[in-house]
Amino acid sequence: xxxVLILFxxxxxxxxxxATEVAEGARRIPGTEVRLRSVQEATAEDVRWCHGIAVGSPxxxxxxxxxxxxxxxxxxxxxxxKIDGRLGCAFSSQGGWGGGGELTCQSIHTILINxxxxxxxxxDYVAHQFNVHYGATISGExxxxxxxxxxxxxxxxxxxxxxxxxxxxxxxxxxxSGRVRFPW
Amino acid sequence: xxxVLILFxxxxxxxxxxATEVAEGARRIPGTEVRLRSVQEATAEDVRWCHGIAVGSPxxxxxxxxxxxxxxxxxxxxxxxKIDGRLGCAFSSQGGWGGGGELTCQSIHTILINxxxxxxxxxDYVAHQFNVHYGATISGExxxxxxxxxxxxxxxxxxxxxxxxxxxxxxxxxxxSGRVRFPW
Amino acid sequence: xxxVLILFxxxxxxxxxxATEVAEGARRIPGTEVRLRSVQEATAEDVRWCHGIAVGSPxxxxxxxxxxxxxxxxxxxxxxxKIDGRLGCAFSSQGGWGGGGELTCQSIHTILINxxxxxxxxxDYVAHQFNVHYGATISGExxxxxxxxxxxxxxxxxxxxxxxxxxxxxxxxxxxSGRVRFPW
Amino acid sequence: xxxVLILFxxxxxxxxxxATEVAEGARRIPGTEVRLRSVQEATAEDVRWCHGIAVGSPxxxxxxxxxxxxxxxxxxxxxxxKIDGRLGCAFSSQGGWGGGGELTCQSIHTILINxxxxxxxxxDYVAHQFNVHYGATISGExxxxxxxxxxxxxxxxxxxxxxxxxxxxxxxxxxxSGRVRFPW
Numbered sequence: 001x002x003x004v005l006i007l008f009x010x011x012x013x014x015x016x017x018x019a020t021e022v023a024e025g026a027r028r029i030p031g032t033e034v035r036l037r038s039v040q041e042a043t044a045e046d047v048r049w050c051h052g053i054a055v056g057s058p059x060x061x062x063x064x065x066x067x068x069x070x071x072x073x074x075x076x077x078x079x080x081x082k083i084d085g086r087l088g089c090a091f092s093s094q095g096g097w098g099g100g101g102e103l104t105c106q107s108i109h110t111i112l113i114n115x116x117x118x119x120x121x122x123x124d125y126v127a128h129q130f131n132v133h134y135g136a137t138i139s140g141e142x143x144x145x146x147x148x149x150x151x152x153x154x155x156x157x158x159x160x161x162x163x164x165x166x167x168x169x170x171x172x173x174x175x176x177s178g179r180v181r182f183p184w
Numbered sequence: 185x186x187x188v189l190i191l192f193x194x195x196x197x198x199x200x201x202x203a204t205e206v207a208e209g210a211r212r213i214p215g216t217e218v219r220l221r222s223v224q225e226a227t228a229e230d231v232r233w234c235h236g237i238a239v240g241s242p243x244x245x246x247x248x249x250x251x252x253x254x255x256x257x258x259x260x261x262x263x264x265x266k267i268d269g270r271l272g273c274a275f276s277s278q279g280g281w282g283g284g285g286e287l288t289c290q291s292i293h294t295i296l297i298n299x300x301x302x303x304x305x306x307x308d309y310v311a312h313q314f315n316v317h318y319g320a321t322i323s324g325e326x327x328x329x330x331x332x333x334x335x336x337x338x339x340x341x342x343x344x345x346x347x348x349x350x351x352x353x354x355x356x357x358x359x360x361s362g363r364v365r366f367p368w
Numbered sequence: 369x370x371x372v373l374i375l376f377x378x379x380x381x382x383x384x385x386x387a388t389e390v391a392e393g394a395r396r397i398p399g400t401e402v403r404l405r406s407v408q409e410a411t412a413e414d415v416r417w418c419h420g421i422a423v424g425s426p427x428x429x430x431x432x433x434x435x436x437x438x439x440x441x442x443x444x445x446x447x448x449x450k451i452d453g454r455l456g457c458a459f460s461s462q463g464g465w466g467g468g469g470e471l472t473c474q475s476i477h478t479i480l481i482n483x484x485x486x487x488x489x490x491x492d493y494v495a496h497q498f499n500v501h502y503g504a505t506i507s508g509e510x511x512x513x514x515x516x517x518x519x520x521x522x523x524x525x526x527x528x529x530x531x532x533x534x535x536x537x538x539x540x541x542x543x544x545s546g547r548v549r550f551p552w
Numbered sequence: 553x554x555x556v557l558i559l560f561x562x563x564x565x566x567x568x569x570x571a572t573e574v575a576e577g578a579r580r581i582p583g584t585e586v587r588l589r590s591v592q593e594a595t596a597e598d599v600r601w602c603h604g605i606a607v608g609s610p611x612x613x614x615x616x617x618x619x620x621x622x623x624x625x626x627x628x629x630x631x632x633x634k635i636d637g638r639l640g641c642a643f644s645s646q647g648g649w650g651g652g653g654e655l656t657c658q659s660i661h662t663i664l665i666n667x668x669x670x671x672x673x674x675x676d677y678v679a680h681q682f683n684v685h686y687g688a689t690i691s692g693e694x695x696x697x698x699x700x701x702x703x704x705x706x707x708x709x710x711x712x713x714x715x716x717x718x719x720x721x722x723x724x725x726x727x728x729s730g731r732v733r734f735p736w
Contacts, residue, residue, distance in 0.1 A: 069434035
C-alpha cells in the first residue's frame, strides 16, 4: 500500500477544491491510501505516515501563504532530518495567469527539498497549451475539464511514483502503464 | 530622453512577436527611444546604451534558452560591474499555461540582478484573471487582446520607470499618471 | 532626504544583528533617514513611508520565516498596487553555507516584485570569495569583518539607489561616487 | 546495479574537480556504476543509461553556464517525456560565498523537473555551518575537507537513493544505513 497525503491551505475555497481533485487523481492508482488534510487539522504524524505528499497553497504575494509556511516552521522541526526520502509535489491557486502559480510551487518545492524529499513535476500536457510541468496551477477555482484534470493528473502521478518507488510496483510506472499523458 | 532596449531570442517567432508588442508599449511613453534587437544582432553596446531593458526568451526546459544565456555569458562579461543600476524586466513564451513562463522570467531576473540591475514586475492586471506580476508570459504567440496588452503593458511600465527614475520625469509615475492599470 | 526602512524578523538574534549593520551601512550616505523595525513592531505606514526597503529573515526550511510572510500577507494587502516603485533588497542568516541564504533572499525578492518594487543585488565583493550578489547572506551571526561589511554594503547600496533614484542626487551613484566596491 | 551519471561543465577546472569528488562519493555505495562526463563528451545515451544524475556547472551570471543549458536544449529534446522518473541533484562552483551557488543548483533542478526527474538536496551537514541542502556549492575549487566532503556526500546520497528506489536495496536508505550525516 502507498500512503499519499494531500496537505493544503485555503482561504477562498479554491485551493481546497484543487486538493479534492488531487486526492481524486491519487485514487486512480490501485493500492493507494489517501489522506486529505488542511494545515489547520494536519499534524506531523500525517507527514510521517505518508510515502508521498502533495502540498497546496493559494498564491499570496507570489509565494505560499504564511499559514502553510507556519505549518512547516512550527509543527515539523522535530521531524527534520528524520523523514528524508519521501516524494513530493505542489499545487496552487492564483489570481490570474502569470500570477505566481509556478513561483508558489517552487517555494513549496524548496521547503520539501529542505526536508530531504524528492520533488517532481510532470512533463504531461492535459490539453492543448495546458500543462503541469512544475505542479498544478489554476487561476481561481478548478472549473474547466483541463483545470480539473491538471489537479487529478498531479495526484495520479504522485500515487504512481509512490507505487513504483515506495511500494515496488513497477507496473504503475507512467512511462509503461498505458495511462494517457498527452491527449492528442 | 529614456533609452529602452528590447532584447529577445526567438526560434518559432512567438517571442519575437512578443518583443514587437513590448516595444510598442514602450513607445506609449513620450520621450522614449526604443531599440528592438535579437540576441544574434545585439551587442554589449546596446546594453550600455539603454537605461532600461526588457529581456525575452522562449521557455526552454523551464528556463531561458541557451542562446540568450550565451549572450550574457560571452558578450557581456567585460561590462560586468560597470553597468549597474539599469532597470530590467522579462518576458517569455511558453508551450502552455503552467509551462515555465514565470520560472523563465525569474531566471532572467537572476541574471539582471547579477549585473546590478533593478528588476521589476507589475501588480497590474490586463484582464480578468490575467496579469503581468513577474513579467509578461504567453502560451504560444500573443493573439488575444489580453495577451497583446500584457506585452505592451510590460514595455509601457519599463518606459515609465525609465522616465521617472533615469530621466526625472515624475509625471510619468504609474501611480499618478492616470493610465489604466486595472481595466474594471 | 531618502527614507530607508530596515524590516527584519529574528528568533536567535542573528538576523537582528545583521539588520543593525544594514542600517549602519545605509547611514554612510548623507541625507538618509533610517528606520529599523522588527516585523512585530512594523506597520504598513513604515513601508509607505520609505523610498527603499531592506527585508531580512532567518532561513527557515529554505525560505523566509512564516512571521515575515505573515507581515506581507496580513498587514500589507490594503496597500497592494498603491506603493509601486519603491526599491528593495534582502538579507538572511542561515544555519550554514549552502543552507538557503540565497533562496531566502529570492523568496523575499518575489514578494517585493509582487508589490511592484524594483529589487536588486550587488555585483560587489566585500572580500576574497565573499560577495553580496543576491543580498547579504551570513551563516549564523555577523562576526568577521567581511560578514559585517556585507551587511553594511547592502544598506549602503540601498541608500545609494534611494539617493540617486528617489532623491535625484546622481553624485551618489555607486559607479562614480568613488566608494570602494572591490577591495583589491 | 545502480547507474549514476555525473554530468558537468567546467571552464576553470573547479567544477571538474567537484565532479570527480561527486563521483568518488557515489562509489561509496556498493553496486553503483559511475560515469563521469563533461557536457562536451556526454550524449543523450548517457542520460538514458542512468538511474540517477548529478549535474554540475559553474555559476555564470547567477545560473548555470550556457554550455550546460545548450546540452539540455539541443541534445535532449528527443528524449523529453520518455525518460521520466530518474533521480537528480546539482552542484556548482561559484566565485564567492553568496555568489549564486544555490540559485545555480535551483536552475538545474528546474531543468530536471521539466524532464520529469525527481530532484533532491540533503538535510546533511558536513561540518559546522557547512551543509548541502540544495546541492553541493563551493567557492572556487574544493580544497578544505568540508568542501570535498560536501561533493562526496552529494554523490553518496545520489547513489543511496538510486540503490533504494531504482534497485530496491532498502538497506542503503540514509536514515537507517548507519552512515554519518551530522558529524557531531
